[in-house]
Amino acid sequence: MSSPLIFSTKRSSFWPVVVLCLGLALVPVVAVLTKQGHWVSLTTQMMILALAALSLDLILGIGGLLSFGHAAFIGLGAYTTGILIQEGKGDLLIALPMSLVVSGLFAFVTGIVALRTRGVVFIMITLAFGQMAYFAAQALYAYGGDDGLTLDGRSTVFGLKLLSNKIVFYYLTFACLAGCLLLLQRLSRARFGRVLLGARDNAVRMETLGYDVFRVRLMAYVLSGMIAGLAGFLLANHTEFVSPAYAAWQRSGDLIFMVIIGGVGSLWGAVGGALTYLLLEEGLSGLTEHWKVIFGPLIILFVLLTHGGIEGVVARLRDMMAGGRHD
Amino acid sequence: MSLLAIQVLNGLQLGLLMFLVAAGLTLVFGVMDFINLAHGVQYMMGAYLAATFIGWTGHFVIGLGMALIGIMIFGLLLERVMFRHLYARSHLDQVLATFGLILFLNQGVKMVWGAAPLGVPVPEWFQGSVLLGDGILYPVYRFVIIGSGLLMALVLWLVVEKTRLGMLVRAGASNATMLSALGVDVRKLFMVIFAFGTMLAGFAGAMAAPILSVEPGMGDQVLILAFVVIVIGGIGSIRGAFAGALLVGLIDTLARSYSVDFMRLFVGPAAARGIANGLSSMFIYLLMALVLFLRPDGLFPARGRT
Amino acid sequence: MTDTAAIRPVLQIEGLKKSFGALNVTNGVSLSVNPGEIHALIGPNGAGKTTLIHQIAGLLRPDAGHILFDGRDITTTSMPQRARLGLARTFQITSIVPSLTALGNVALAVQAGADKPLGFWTPVDVDDSLNSPAQALLETVGLGARAGVIAGQLSHGEKRALEIAMALALKPRVILLDEPMAGMGHEESARLTDLLKSLKGTYAMLLVEHDMEAVFSLADCVSVLVDGHVLATGSADMVRNDPQVRAAYLGDEAF
Missing domain, CATH: 3.40.50.300 (P-loop containing nucleotide triphosphate hydrolases)
Incomplete structure (x- = not known):
């Protein structure tokens, strides 16, 4: 330990990320070899969820901003893509940047209002803005309204139907997830990330140091919204379907669950959280159609039984696994 | 003109129901700094219990009374088993745990009562309509809702402004740490506020049962609207919740009806209703954004912030 | 004078x-x-x-x-x-970033005055342009040996000294x-x-x-x-x- 430890909240998570990425890269190979084709689709879905959870973790874990409307950005990305596909302009080169722009713009505008508040009010406002997006999707009568819209197909790439191949689509999703993981990993350790973290702990202090906390948070919020929009782009293509339900507030709650179970502020934990969520959903819904009757109390128990807050427990567990002491 | 009168009455009625839900929520936030997402399912439970008890007894008032007692017991039980352990936790923990409770109750209700909406008959005494001139009829029961909502608001106002309990609540909303310094049994106070808030939400649900369909998830939308109401009104402020609720109720109702008319100019009736539904809901959130932009602490902030 | x-x-x-x-x-x-x-x-x-x-x-x-x-x-x-x-200040009630180390706190203050206060890519914990001046400031206030300690775990007196180091890092008038x-x-x-x-x-x-x-x-x-x-x-x-x-x-x- 010659170089002083700057961040106390997390250890170097370089190797877990590498192992995780390698593992994910091999899934289609193994699936093809063992003729378990549905693994590819299921893992694709998991990675899309992970991407969305990752985007939330940027503002929640590092920024300390509990957004309860994060599904809105997914919905915006998905609808932008879906509408463009229906209008015959669904090429990746148009749909992808447009999804990012739309979700980023929404984050920018709503962020200007929401980031003026804090605490409970911030939670409620993001929830309300999320609902706004949800109702906007419902009002899109020409594109299915309440029922949602089944798409004609997936985005083309330079006019080629590359993404219809689920292996190709898998690797596109994988590349997006790996790219965003790398980006956020670097960002959280760079100057920007440290300012965001400082503002989480002590915003007034950051301002007296000369930082414009509002601006930094807004930047993080927009970036987070855009990554969630990217997840929306992928989701629309993956399911070939868009629905207001993508932007529903329960979705936002699910995302929070994923981030927390994976460990707040641990970026690769968002991937683990998404995986856990999907496994729980698959496993419990196999038991009963009323799986949420089990899932709900599981969440409650998880919160109640983890004394000193969930973050504390995750940190303790991680310390234990790393063989370090905890004080 | 008479259409406008009806819409205003409808808006008033929605606003008062919203107020009953928001009042409990804003006190729980203001005094306990506790974010309770499950407040909406308490509204739902009120409606379900009312539907059940009114069905059993065949009598509206007795059924309603039983429902109120039931929802209060339910609320106290939840407080003891779950919420009490969350007061000192972070907002993140509170949000997640109460989110879990919503999932459980929405699904649980579906298991017990089925997914299909339940209907509750309008009580016999209040059937029929009142003539509002110009041959426009307005249902008596809706007047009953407006009247009972106003009555509840009055009772609440008297309790908060004129009693010792109310003084503690107001003191707590502006400065919660002061309460324990004054030697108040905070735990007991929290329990009372919580039971009272639950009862109000349950009452709103029960009263709404005959005019709305009682179905799983019916509390979710109400919860989010109640959030908007208290954000507009200012957290912890009963006055703010009242003003915010009426504002939201009126704007939602009027925007809905006029945007249907407006959209009909362009598209067919079904489409118009679908689009207008979305648009008018968006109006409310735009209103909230505007208020927050101009006054980040809401219209009637309770906290003495500097 | x-x-x-x-x-x-x-x-x-x-x-x-x-x-x-x-x-x-x-x-x-x-x-x-x-x-x-x-x-x-x-x-x-x-x-x-x-x-x-x-x-x-x-x-x-x-x-x-x-x-x-x-x-x-x-x-x-x-x-x-x-x-x-x-114009720098310290607070009556100690105001630091508790989850960063002492060095991290001062480096954060140094960073505020740097040419690029908001880099997105280069990790800060190996950034000598931030950490060297920060370490020097810690020496000035007598916290040189405590650089690697999480700020939240410093003693009260040390936190006060840390605040002064943070103020100094702004090169204030x-x-x-x-x-x-x-x-x-x-x-x-x-x-x-x-x-x-x-x-x-x-x-x-x-x-x-x-x-x-x-x-x-x-x-x-x-x-x-x-x-x-x-x-x-x-x-x-x-x-x-x-x-x-x-x-x-x-x-x-x-x-």
């Missing part, structure tokens, strides 16, 4: 007023701080010292009056902007010190007094402090704030012997 007329004050406050409801917390305060000087602000609890500091730092907006920094009116300038101009010795033992206070004495001349400081021993050994100029207005301003000796001050504030206190 006798001929102050020739020196332009770096910080000047004119007729500052602030009230909360009917309570006039700041009631027409005027004072000035010259370059390199320590101007101490004393007064009984509730005299409005911290409220005054908050207004100078930009956390509160005054109702009336002006704040001039280096001749420039900063009354309505935002808090971050003031910090960037060279003026430092506002809000009761830096509060809650410190005698030995720690003495050490901090020595530190401030060594910084005197380089930085102008407005020092709010109850520790009279420290105030009288440090200050070039003392102002007494009572009920939101300045009762007297002058050298330590002048203020100490002012009958009005003795009556209003010092009372029977031993000195």
